[in-house]
Amino acid sequence: VDGSANGTGTTLYAGTTSIPTFLSQGTYYLYDTTRGPDYIRTLSANGQNTLPGSYVTDADNNFSASNQRIAVSAHTGAVQVFDYFKGTHGRSSYDGNNASITSTVSYDDVPGGDGYNNAFWNGQQMVYGDGDGRTFSPLVELDIVAHELTHAVTGASAGLIYQNESGALNEAVSDIFAVMVDRDDYRVGEESYTPGTSGDALRYLDDPPAGDQPDHYADRYVGSQDNGGVHINSGIANKQAYLMMAGGTFRGQSVQSVGRGVTEKVWYRALTRYFTASTNFAGAREGTLQAAADLYGAGSSQARAVADAWAAVGVG
Ligand SMILES: CCC(=O)Oc1c(C)cccc1C(=O)O
Ligand SMILES: [Ca+2]
Numbered sequence: 564v565d566g567s568a569n570g571t572g573t574t575l576y577a578g579t580t581s582i583p584t585f586l587s588q589g590t591y592y593l594y595d596t597t598r599g600p601d602y603i604r605t606l607s608a609n610g611q612n613t614l615p616g617s618y619v620t621d622a623d624n625n626f627s628a629s630n631q632r633i634a635v636s637a638h639t640g641a642v643q644v645f646d647y648f649k650g651t652h653g654r655s656s657y658d659g660n661n662a663s664i665t666s667t668v669s670y671d672d673v674p675g676g677d678g679y680n681n682a683f684w685n686g687q688q689m690v691y692g693d694g695d696g697r698t699f700s701p702l703v704e705l706d707i708v709a710h711e712l713t714h715a716v717t718g719a720s721a722g723l724i725y726q727n728e729s730g731a732l733n734e735a736v737s738d739i740f741a742v743m744v745d746r747d748d749y750r751v752g753e754e755s756y757t758p759g760t761s762g763d764a765l766r767y768l769d770d771p772p773a774g775d776q777p778d779h780y781a782d783r784y785v786g787s788q789d790n791g792g793v794h795i796n797s798g799i800a801n802k803q804a805y806l807m808m809a810g811g812t813f814r815g816q817s818v819q820s821v822g823r824g825v826t827e828k829v830w831y832r833a834l835t836r837y838f839t840a841s842t843n844f845a846g847a848r849e850g851t852l853q854a855a856a857d858l859y860g861a862g863s864s865q866a867r868a869v870a871d872a873w874a875a876v877g878v879g
């Protein structure tokens with residue numbers, strides 16, 4: 564039955580006789596068994612910090628209460644991200660083997676304190692805070708969901724170590740696929756970041772400095788904060804992917820646009836076939852160049868755009 568609170572056509576569990584024994588009949592759940600995995604499901608921590616929390620249910624499948632809408636947003640996002648990796652890249656769930664997906668919303672690292680301004684993949688599931696209402700509203704918008712589930716894809720493929728340059732690439736891969744799934748702009752977190760300020764975002768692939776990130780290798784952060792700047796230096800690879808998508812002349816280097824379709828194919832193939840746990844920016848250039856050569860030919864305009872975009876951000 565469609566999740567009527569969001570009307571996205573996501574099949575939510577209807578209270579039927581064929582449901583798993585632990586779900587009660589005549590009650591509606593955010594529990595999808597229609598796409599391959601045993602389940603794609605969304606629960607709530609109800610402001611506490613125990614996982615996975617409890618099922619979000621409704622008597623008539625109209626998930627319209629505010630806590631229900633938060634859960635529906637995370638749930639429909641997870642389903643849309645599943646459909647994206649399956650439809651665009653032929654990948655069945657984050658591990659390529661139809662792993663079930665669990666999301667928990669309204670998680671709070673300090674129960675009773677301010678809402679949690681964070682969202683994360685904990686190695687087994689996705690977890691979303693409700694935000695404190697100032698820095699973030701609930702962090703369940705589509706590009707954040709895509710960012711988190713892409714951490715799971717990375718963990719099940721290249722396994723990019725979450726520190727220094729490999730960690731910045733890990734972050735960039737999550738931002739890149741966030742904007743591929745939430746194809747509305749080149750920004751991440753624009754709906755839930757600073758609800759009191761319109762027009763801003765958490766990060767900007769078109770202009771990383773707008774999010775206090777470098778957009779050139781020469782400006783990379785080399786300190787130890789943020790696991791060696793994983794959310795800082797990701798701006799360098801984010802800018803490279805933006806230049807592939809949109810083209811332009813940056814710091815004197817012209818890049819021909821190849822669009823989102825080529826960019827997502829090149830980055831997905833590099834991530835799943837060439838990147839390893841220790842891949843750095845130089846290695847990412849090699850991997851994306853090889854992926855473009857595989858897909859379009861070494862001398863293709865697509866491979867040229869990959870090289871030019873890396874040159875523009877000071878890599879290679
Ligand atoms: C775009 C989503 C995002 O960046 O989530 C995080 C937040 C809000 C804080 C700390 C880490 C993360 C993350 O997933 O990297
Ligand atoms: Ca967006």
Ligand SMILES: [Zn+2]
Nearest residue numbers: 710714734737
């Ligand atoms: Zn991340």
